[in-house]
Amino acid sequence: MAAQDTAEQLLHLKLAFLAGEPPASVLSLARKAGEGSITPHVQHFLLENCTSTNVEGRQNCTYTTTILKRIIAEIELSSGIVIDELYEEFAQRMLSKAKDPLLNKADYIYKEISFLPSSDDNTSPGLVSMVARLSCSSNMLEGDTGCSLWPSSLFLSEFILSYPKIFSKKCCLELGSGVGLVGICLNHIAASKVILTDGDSSTLTNMKENMELNNLCVGGEHPKLLDECTNKVECKYLSWEEVSESDLGGCQPDIVLGADIIYDPICVPHLVRVLSTMLRRDGYQGKTNGTSSDEFVTEGPIAYIAIVVRNVDTFNCFGKAAADAKLSVVNITSNAAPANFLPYMLSYDRSSVQLLRITSSS
Numbered sequence: 060m061a062a063q064d065t066a067e068q069l070l071h072l073k074l075a076f077l078a079g080e081p082p083a084s085v086l087s088l089a090r091k092a093g094e095g096s097i098t099p100h101v102q103h104f105l106l107e108n109c110t111s112t113n114v115e116g117r118q119n120c121t122y123t124t125t126i127l128k129r130i131i132a133e134i135e136l137s138s139g140i141v142i143d144e145l146y147e148e149f150a151q152r153m154l155s156k157a158k159d160p161l162l163n164k165a166d167y168i169y170k171e172i173s174f175l176p177s178s179d180d181n182t183s184p185g186l187v188s189m190v191a192r193l194s195c196s197s198n199m200l201e202g203d204t205g206c207s208l209w210p211s212s213l214f215l216s217e218f219i220l221s222y223p224k225i226f227s228k229k230c231c232l233e234l235g236s237g238v239g240l241v242g243i244c245l246n247h248i249a250a251s252k253v254i255l256t257d258g259d260s261s262t263l264t265n266m267k268e269n270m271e272l273n274n275l276c277v278g279g280e281h282p283k284l285l286d287e288c289t290n291k292v293e294c295k296y297l298s299w300e301e302v303s304e305s306d307l308g309g310c311q312p313d314i315v316l317g318a319d320i321i322y323d324p325i326c327v328p329h330l331v332r333v334l335s336t337m338l339r340r341d342g343y344q345g346k347t348n349g350t351s352s353d354e355f356v357t358e359g360p361i362a363y364i365a366i367v368v369r370n371v372d373t374f375n376c377f378g379k380a381a382a383d384a385k386l387s388v389v390n391i392t393s394n395a396a397p398a399n400f401l402p403y404m405l406s407y408d409r410s411s412v413q414l415l416r417i418t419s420s421s
């Protein structure tokens with residue numbers, strides 16, 4: 060393998076580890092970097108660049124121990140050479156675990172999601188690589204859905220980074236923001252205002268922590284206090300069932316975003332009500348005078364919603380409710396495919412995600 064390819068494979072291995080990719084994916088990349096086996100060179104790389112590093116000074120103990128265990132088992136099974144340092148690191152971790160069992164019982168895991176612009180990508184020539192640090196539930200089945208990172212938000216983030224002009228200098232509001240990855244991307248491409256919302260309070264607390272992990276100022280109920288801060292994101296409680304028309308009327312985003320928010324048929328009518336109020340064109344104060352040279356100027360607010368269709372009935376129920384509310388829903392997945400900024404993320408199935416563009420005719 061050429062030296063440049065090896066360096067790229069090793070970089071992917073490191074980024075997959077920092078992103079908390081499933082152990083099977085990390086092992087697969089380790090094998091690839093060693094051209095079929097986890098060589099002593101790859102093991103040294105793992106020790107120096109992965110297992111000894113941590114996200115924001117926080118160690119993901121259980122995760123790291125699992126990866127080490129799986130690697131040692133695989134190499135031994137194939138009668139390869141396990142370097143002494145790898146055994147020592149594993150033994151050290153097992154000893155610490157025996158001394159302090161709580162060390163391995165963290166409810167949250169820290170992930171670093173790195174968006175890598177590829178050299179042959181011409182959709183986003185100005186993009187420099189971007190890293191988002193996130194605290195996510197260590198077991199998504201036990202945590203709230205909003206404390207996990209879902210493929211739709213990876214897709215929506217790639218879309219934002221691929222087409223920054225759509226969002227830059229616009230007021231962007233996300234519904235059901237979860238861990239807040241989309242907000243970090245919107246801030247990166249210089250949206251004029253970023254408002255993240257969620258209807259679950261523990262998710263909102265975790266989201267605010269994530270904004271701070273990424274050095275963003277968090278505004279909530281008192282956004283005016285943050286006027287002087289340029290890197291700011293507002294994090295607000297917004298339940299689709301509870302929010303009133305007047306609360307929604309006070310909020311006039313140019314762009315509404317959502318990732319994996321259409322999955323519960325009970326929530327669909329409430330979500331459609333929120334969307335149709337936010338997308339109303341009457342009274343829209345956006346750039347509609349036609350004098351701007353901005354090719355992304357629009358006649359009214361637009362929503363971009365990324366979804367994985369797990370249940371066709373739920374999706375059809377959304378389509379019907381949207382049509383009744385005079386919303387036009389267009390699937391733009393194939394026309395506006397984002398660039399692949401996450402080449403190391405083997406667990407992310409980009410093809411499972413669809414992107415909807417929604418506008419209102421009223």
Ligand SMILES: C[S@@+](CC[C@H](N)C(=O)[O-])C[C@H]1O[C@@H](n2cnc3c(N)ncnc32)[C@H](O)[C@@H]1O
Pocket residue numbers: 204205206207208209210211212213234235236237238256257258259262297298299300317318319320326329
């Ligand atoms: C599947 S998660 C997706 C989270 C994030 N957008 C992502 O893709 O990683 C759905 C999110 O919508 C929020 N949510 C669900 N129902 C809601 C409702 N009725 N009102 C407000 N937020 C809601 C949840 O708290 C959760 O954060």
